[in-house]
Amino acid sequence: MDPRVREHAETLVDWSARIEAGDNVVVSVAEGAHELGVATAAVLGERGANIVTTYGSTEMDRTYLTAHDGDFDTDPEHQLALYENADSVLRLGGGRNTAEDADVAADKRAARRQATQGVREARLDTDWVSTVHPTRSLAQQAGMSYADYRDFVYDAVLRDWESLADEMDRLKRLLDDGETVRIVNEGTDLRLRIDGRTAVNSCASVAYDSHNLPSGEVFTAPYATEGYVTFDVPMTVRGEPIRNARLEFEDGEVTDVTAAQGEGVVREIVETDDGSRRLGELGVGMNRGIDRVTDNILFDEKMGGTVHLALGRAYDANLPDGESGNGSAVHVDLITDMGGDSRLEIDGEIVQEDGAFRWE
Amino acid sequence: MDPRVREHAETLVDWSARIEAGDNVVVSVAEGAHELGVATAAVLGERGANIVTTYGSTEMDRTYLTAHDGDFDTDPEHQLALYENADSVLRLGGGRNTAEDADVAADKRAARRQATQGVREARLDTDWVSTVHPTRSLAQQAGMSYADYRDFVYDAVLRDWESLADEMDRLKRLLDDGETVRIVNEGTDLRLRIDGRTAVNSCASVAYDSHNLPSGEVFTAPYATEGYVTFDVPMTVRGEPIRNARLEFEDGEVTDVTAAQGEGVVREIVETDDGSRRLGELGVGMNRGIDRVTDNILFDEKMGGTVHLALGRAYDANLPDGESGNGSAVHVDLITDMGGDSRLEIDGEIVQEDGAFRWE
Numbered sequence: 001m002d003p004r005v006r007e008h009a010e011t012l013v014d015w016s017a018r019i020e021a022g023d024n025v026v027v028s029v030a031e032g033a034h035e036l037g038v039a040t041a042a043v044l045g046e047r048g049a050n051i052v053t054t055y056g057s058t059e060m061d062r063t064y065l066t067a068h069d070g071d072f073d074t075d076p077e078h079q080l081a082l083y084e085n086a087d088s089v090l091r092l093g094g095g096r097n098t099a100e101d102a103d104v105a106a107d108k109r110a111a112r113r114q115a116t117q118g119v120r121e122a123r124l125d126t127d128w129v130s131t132v133h134p135t136r137s138l139a140q141q142a143g144m145s146y147a148d149y150r151d152f153v154y155d156a157v158l159r160d161w162e163s164l165a166d167e168m169d170r171l172k173r174l175l176d177d178g179e180t181v182r183i184v185n186e187g188t189d190l191r192l193r194i195d196g197r198t199a200v201n202s203c204a205s206v207a208y209d210s211h212n213l214p215s216g217e218v219f220t221a222p223y224a225t226e227g228y229v230t231f232d233v234p235m236t237v238r239g240e241p242i243r244n245a246r247l248e249f250e251d252g253e254v255t256d257v258t259a260a261q262g263e264g265v266v267r268e269i270v271e272t273d274d275g276s277r278r279l280g281e282l283g284v285g286m287n288r289g290i291d292r293v294t295d296n297i298l299f300d301e302k303m304g305g306t307v308h309l310a311l312g313r314a315y316d317a318n319l320p321d322g323e324s325g326n327g328s329a330v331h332v333d334l335i336t337d338m339g340g341d342s343r344l345e346i347d348g349e350i351v352q353e354d355g356a357f358r359w360e
Numbered sequence: 361m362d363p364r365v366r367e368h369a370e371t372l373v374d375w376s377a378r379i380e381a382g383d384n385v386v387v388s389v390a391e392g393a394h395e396l397g398v399a400t401a402a403v404l405g406e407r408g409a410n411i412v413t414t415y416g417s418t419e420m421d422r423t424y425l426t427a428h429d430g431d432f433d434t435d436p437e438h439q440l441a442l443y444e445n446a447d448s449v450l451r452l453g454g455g456r457n458t459a460e461d462a463d464v465a466a467d468k469r470a471a472r473r474q475a476t477q478g479v480r481e482a483r484l485d486t487d488w489v490s491t492v493h494p495t496r497s498l499a500q501q502a503g504m505s506y507a508d509y510r511d512f513v514y515d516a517v518l519r520d521w522e523s524l525a526d527e528m529d530r531l532k533r534l535l536d537d538g539e540t541v542r543i544v545n546e547g548t549d550l551r552l553r554i555d556g557r558t559a560v561n562s563c564a565s566v567a568y569d570s571h572n573l574p575s576g577e578v579f580t581a582p583y584a585t586e587g588y589v590t591f592d593v594p595m596t597v598r599g600e601p602i603r604n605a606r607l608e609f610e611d612g613e614v615t616d617v618t619a620a621q622g623e624g625v626v627r628e629i630v631e632t633d634d635g636s637r638r639l640g641e642l643g644v645g646m647n648r649g650i651d652r653v654t655d656n657i658l659f660d661e662k663m664g665g666t667v668h669l670a671l672g673r674a675y676d677a678n679l680p681d682g683e684s685g686n687g688s689a690v691h692v693d694l695i696t697d698m699g700g701d702s703r704l705e706i707d708g709e710i711v712q713e714d715g716a717f718r719w720e
Contacts, residue, residue: 067405
């Protein structure tokens with residue numbers, strides 16, 4: 001076994017999920033994540049945690065949903081009880097075909113999602129962490145060889161997280177103290193307010209309220225957005241490629257949408273509801289282990305030297321206690337690459353120039 | 361997909377587990393049983409059942425146990441809650457290596473078993489069914505090609521179970537009404553008492569208190585065994601091959617043990633405790649779809665024309681309500697093939713001669 005699989009499992013269990021003896025852990029293993037599952041089971045055994053292993057099979061989920069009439073029971077007791085009694089849920093992603101559920105009716109998926117809201121809340125109420133094992137299917141989606149893709153994933157996952165957390169804390173403090181952000185880039189001049197909002201130092205650990213491995217971003221919830229922004233990082237959203245989407249904002253709301261490709265999907269997202277016309281997140285990617293786009297949002301949005309903005313729902317963690325931010329049924333991230341002639345300013349001071357932070 | 365995989369799933373869900381809309385089902389999928397998992401998920405979706413899928417990975421279990429210090433928590437809450445809230449548990453066996461856990465210390469396995477007794481009881485308290493998907497690993501254990509082994513498994517599983525249940529009911533009634541059984545075969549002349557015991561018609565359905573698919577045996581709990589018996593069906597027990605084990609009984613207890621191979625293991629089993637010197641089960645194989653030995657007890661003991669006897673623990677289902685039969689930490693089946701010049705008698709009347717039932 002590639003020794004990095006074991007290091008990945010240790011990072012997941014110790015740094016990310018902070019699992020200790022006696023913890024009740026659910027490990028979800030995707031069809032292609034067996035090897036990481038085996039390594040994770042060993043680390044959990046060493047720590048003295050208790051393990052229930054679920055099988056995250058997209059093929060089984062697809063045939064189940066396809067065959068079901070769509071009238072789903074509310075929060076099945078056995079599923080609810082499993083998560084209500086779990087301390088941690090480790091989701092080991094990595095399937096065999098990223099398009100496997102392409103033919104599942106969206107309304108059936110939505111109906112199930114609706115019926116099992118309690119199960120989802122119970123799961124999100126644990127110290128959950130999502131990661132992925134590098135599979136051939138994900139390598140294909142990234143347009144990379146399997147060997148190269150494995151290197152890519154482990155470069156992203158096996159960071160010196162403590163030192164990255166320290167670096168990200170600098171940006172967090174600047175954002176917490178700041179009132180306005182300005183992003184200037186080719187095709188972009190955007191001003192956002194962040195006054196009163198709290199940034200999250202998302203360094204891949206539940207101890208920092210961060211639930212993805214890899215992570216490596218600092219994000220907050222902006223408002224009162226003005227100006228225009230061009231998202232030059234190519235993405236696939238709802239199965240459609242998006243290229244150079246450009247949004248214009250006035251008084252915090254989108255007033256114009258264009259795109260070289262996928263304009264229809266971006267419009268559809270913007271027009272979902274009231275909240276989807278506003279931004280719910282401003283995120284700054286700081287993981288320098290991620291040095292290329294792989295069409296996988298788990299990685300792309302954390303790429304060092306990028307900034308992403310999400311249309312729709314804001315995270316409560318960015319708001320003062322008890323307050324809710326922008327509400328929406330959607331949360332769709334779009335990314336801009338901060339290359340030459342770019343600036344990220346907080347209260348008029350340059351924090352990042354031409355893609356490099358001022359402390360780099 | 362081989363259409364027999366779908367038929368297997370339908371037999372499992374409908375005939376064996378009797379699953380209905382709204383049932384909470386746990387499906388455990390072994391490493392090699394993915395295809396049967398996909399088919400089972402489709403049938404469960406059609407029936408409107410609720411599904412939680414666990415991953416029955418021997419490799420994960422091995423690394424977990426190997427790494428653990430052996431001081432296991434008692435009945436972890438999340439695992440216990442999962443089974444306590446389940447109506448059915450479908451175990452889809454079929455791994456990639458039947459020897460995968462060969463290097464796990466027996467005492468560690470025993471310690472875990474001890475600590476999780478409540479979990480096991482909760483699982484056995486559901487309408488559970490165990491079956492296997494034909495894998496290359498099981499074909500290898502059987503000494504068969506993969507194609508031949510698939511045919512073998514589906515011949516065993518895809519029976520006309522209703523008609524077999526009717527035939528087995530004949531033998532059940534004879535055993536229920538009978539007081540003594542005599543088995544005569546080459547190297548065998550054994551007399552057992554069955555008076556007051558109830559036979560189980562094990563026809564692969566929870567509706568008949570039968571939890572294996574395939575099944576196809578009628579079994580009861582004998583006592584006061586006298587005589588000698590030779591087990592000529594080759595088996596692997598505790599990793600050791602057993603050939604022509606011969607036991608002598610007096611007053612219900614083993615008085616002599618010999619074997620052409622594996623005598624040490626048989627002695628070890630007999631000497632486990634008081635109950636392991638007595639028989640806990642007399643079973644008659646009636647599944648004519650199983651026409652050869654494959655070194656897998658799930659199949660071998662149901663082979664039409666065989667009789668098996670288990671040293672150790674008896675099943676409560678064979679005893680009058682509230683009574684317990686022979687108790688022991690072990691239950692080890694050994695099999696004799698009722699070929700030419702063999703007789704199975706109940707109260708002196710021949711029920712089976714030369715391997716054929718009198719109604720065949």
